[in-house]
Amino acid sequence: MxxxxxxxxxxxxxxxxxxxxxxxxxxxxxxxxxxxxxxxxxxxxxxxxxxxxxxxxxxxxxxxxxxxxxxxxxxxxxxxxxxxxxxxxxxxxxxxxxxxxxxxxxxxxxxGEMLGAxxxxxxxxxxxxxxxxxxxxxxxxxxxxxxxxxxxxxxxxxxxxxxxxxxxxxxxxxxxxxxxxxxxxxxxxxxxxxxxxxxxxxxxxxxxxxxxxxxxxxxxxxxxxxxxxxxxxxxxxxxxxxxxxxxxxxxxxxxxxxxxxxxxxxxxxxxxxxxxPDRPGPAAGTRLLVSPLGLAWRLNRGTTLGWLIGSALFGLGIGTLGDTVNEAMTGNTGVTELLDQLANAGGATLVDTFYAAMMNVYGVLAAAFVIQALLRLRSEEAGGPAEAVLATSVGKVRWVCAHLACAAIGATALLVLAGAGMGVADAAVGGVTGVGPLVGAGLAQLPAALTLAGFVVLVFGLLPRLTVMLAWAALVLSIAFGLLGEIFGLPEAVRDLSPFTHVPPIPAAAVTAGPLVALVIAAAALTAAGLALFRRRSLAL
Structure with a gap:
């Protein structure tokens, strides 16, 4: 052979x-x-x-x-x-x-072992x-x-x-x-x-x-x-x-x-x-690992810290470009229109539009982080550790919510650090946007990321074996329909399918609470449906 x-x-x-x-x-x-x-x-x-x-x-x-x-x-x-x-x-x-x-x-x-036999x-x-x-x-x-x-x-x-x-x-x-x-x-x-x-x-x-x-x-x-x-x-x-x-x-x-x-x-x-190989853990665990939240944090700690450091550095780098963009692009209608399309804004200053467009990118990064963190649920289920955890007094809903909390807290920190880094760098080069508005602009992206998190939980509860594929496909389609929808000339009804479409382009526009509240409600509904489905199904390899 x-x-x-x-x-x-x-x-x-x-x-x-x-x-x-x-x-x-x-x-x-x-x-x-x-x-x-x-x-x-x-x-x-x-x-x-x-x-x-x-x-x-x-x-x-x-x-x-x-x-x-x-x-x-x-x-x-x-x-x-x-x-x-x-x-x-x-x-x-x-x-x-x-x-x-x-x-x-x-x-x-x-x-693979079965096929290899x-x-x-x-x-x-x-x-x-x-x-x-x-x-x-x-x-x-x-x-x-x-x-x-x-x-x-x-x-x-x-x-x-x-x-x-x-x-x-x-x-x-x-x-x-x-x-x-x-x-x-x-x-x-x-x-x-x-x-x-x-x-x-x-x-x-x-x-x-x-x-x-x-x-x-x-x-x-x-x-x-x-x-x-x-x-x-x-x-x-x-x-x-x-x-x-x-x-x-x-x-x-x-x-x-x-x-x-x-x-x-x-x-x-x-x-x-x-x-x-996967690194073996210490011989004795800490008290933090007694709770499902502590275990979820321990499993996602390295990945989360890497995302946080990268977002802070990226924010500092983008914040230094505000003054350059303002000097080089003022009066250039082509670039202004492109940034307006990326930010879904119009009529604002070029610097604010640029920052709004960059915040949309941070929203995508936060959503990617949330998806990566929640896919740990599927790998734990397919690999076996979930069965050992759920054999204790920990219930299914509590286990999922622990991972969801780590993903949400990490995404929040990521967006805050990105906005703060952008604001600090902008101030250092003489900008006037301010740290507060940019941190707020970052946090405005959180409901969109949580909506995708709710979708991942829903798919995990309904179609566990397709969770990875559907989760990343949802992110790609959300980017294509939302951030790039106007560039691609997609109909408004199609663009509205993306949660990113409904995020106000801060600081290029005023905050509108209605779309953000709707996204939070959608995220909660998707999450609740996913939890209910997972609670009633058996574990799947």
């Missing part, structure tokens, strides 16, 4: 398991791109409007950090500028979650996962290419757009394959791989923000940090600009290198083990 025996059967099994998840990822990405292309055509029907928007974006480090570098002023170039980075992130997340789901998660829940080679599981995800990435790239061609955009740019998206997804598939060998739990592998996507996006953003502007004020040449990022490699293909085809070899070389490492580690480690 060879090391790859049984790969074909495992490919069919993986395709059956992902017959819903992967089509949703691909179809959702296609719909978002189609909406984004249509929105650009409606918003910038002439060359003059596109020229003004692109010139303004090229002089704003904040916009370059978020959106990437402009490559021209024709319709395809603006579609690329508005949508390309988002598509690369979606491809990376789709690939990482799928790879971990079919490798490390199978080992963690016992499915048959005629299955040592490399079959990993090979099958890479084949399925590779096919999904290629299909995604082809679908995006067809979408752009259907919008009447040039073929060369459409093919480069799709090929770069597929290649970026393949690069992150390789990275996730390595993570699945390094970490002993699916949660750890997913967290590492998803964090790698975020870091790659940030590194790409830093390189673009530090890039060299061309004399025409349109094109921007990225600085060297962009070349350290798989997402940066994708953007350097420059679809609808002067396409650079050889750059697409970089993610493929990275994939091959990661595959070599992953297979080498898989050949040397024990089944179910990882090179970075």
């Amino acid at each position: 060879s090391a790859c025996t049984g790969t074909g059967r495992l490919v069919r099994l993986a395709l059956r398991r992902d017959r819903v998840q992967l089509p949703i990822w691909i179809a959702g990405s296609v719909l978002l791109l189609a909406a984004g292309a249509a929105a650009v055509a409606d918003e910038f029907p002439d060359e003059a409007g596109r020229l003004a928007a692109v010139k303004g974006a090229g002089t704003s480090p904040a916009v370059l950090l978020m959106r990437g570098t402009p490559v021209g002023t024709d319709l395809g170039a603006v579609v690329n500028f508005r949508n390309f980075a988002s598509m690369l992130v979606l491809a990376g997340l789709m690939s990482t979650f799928a790879i971990v789901r079919h490798t490390r998660q199978n080992e963690e829940n016992g499915r 048959g005629s299955v080679g040592r490399y079959a599981g990993l090979t099958a996962a890479l084949v399925v995800v590779g096919a999904a990435d290629l299909l995604l790239g082809a679908a995006l290419t067809g979408t752009l061609l259907g919008a009447g955009l040039p073929a060369d740019g459409a093919v480069a757009f799709g090929a770069a998206t597929a290649a970026t997804g393949l690069a992150f598939a390789g990275l996730a394959a390595v993570a699945a060998q390094l970490f002993q739990s699916a949660r750890g592998a997913n967290a590492f791989a998803a964090t790698a996507v975020g870091v790659a996006y940030l590194v790409r953003g830093v390189g673009d923000a530090l890039g060299e502007r061309a004399p025409d004020g349109i094109q921007v040449t990225s600085a060297w940090p962009s070349w350290l990022s798989p997402i940066g490699w994708g953007t350097q293909a420059r679809p609808f600009g002067e396409e650079v085809w050889w750059v697409l070899a970089l993610p493929l070389v990275f994939l091959v290198a990661c595959m070599a490492v992953a297979f080498a580690v898989a050949d040397r480690r024990d089944f179910g083990a990882g090179l970075i």
Whole structure:
């Protein structure tokens, strides 16, 4: 029996398991791109409007950090500028979650051991996962290419757009394959791989923000940090600009290198083990661990502290840009309109609009933290520790509420630190926004994050085996419908499905209590329904 025996059967099994998840990822990405292309055509029907928007974006480090570098002023170039980075992130997340789901998660829940008892080679599981995800990435790239061609955009740019998206997804598939060998739990592998996507996006953003502007004020040449990022490699293909085809070899070389490492580690480690095993706890526990709240805090402590430190540093960095944005962007209608769309505000000062847009980003980060913290419930249930905890006097509702409290308190602290850091930095560079309004702006994002928390609890109570997929899908759709809904030109009814749409754009607008109260009520209702469902169901592996 060879090391790859049984790969074909495992490919069919993986395709059956992902017959819903992967089509949703691909179809959702296609719909978002189609909406984004249509929105650009409606918003910038002439060359003059596109020229003004692109010139303004090229002089704003904040916009370059978020959106990437402009490559021209024709319709395809603006579609690329508005949508390309988002598509690369979606491809990376789709690939990482799928790879971990079919490798490390199978080992963690016992499915891999059962399959391995048959005629299955040592490399079959990993090979099958890479084949399925590779096919999904290629299909995604082809679908995006067809979408752009259907919008009447040039073929060369459409093919480069799709090929770069597929290649970026393949690069992150390789990275996730390595993570699945390094970490002993699916949660750890997913967290590492998803964090790698975020870091790659940030590194790409830093390189673009530090890039060299061309004399025409349109094109921007990225600085060297962009070349350290798989997402940066994708953007350097420059679809609808002067396409650079050889750059697409970089993610493929990275994939091959990661595959070599992953297979080498898989050949040397024990089944179910990882090179970075879970650390054993101390021989004697503290009194804090007697309560479910103390246990939940202990399990989430490291992750929470990392999020808090990152949010504070990020807040300090963003706060220093207020004065720069005000000086560089005043009078630039293109950038002002873009920030208005991101912040869902209008008529406010440019600095306040910029801070409101950044606070929306913090709201997304808080929601991501809450989801990650609450997914501990599912990993504890599937892995077995939940059964031991619930065998004591601790009830199901109390156990879930303990994790929910840790997630809510952590999200609150994250938003307070982000707002305070932004306010302190703004004051240090001569800004007048103030710490109080920015802390309030951060806290205004909390109800939206709690609404997604309620959704996670609902899914956990109703469909436990789909909790991870549905939780992250809800966040992605909330971002697409809410923060990017106006940019994509989505109908108002669709944008209203996102909790982020209903958050007032503070400090660019006055506080309105009605939408925030409605979000809190929705969060409470979702949570109560999820608790009731979980209380009545049996534990599920």
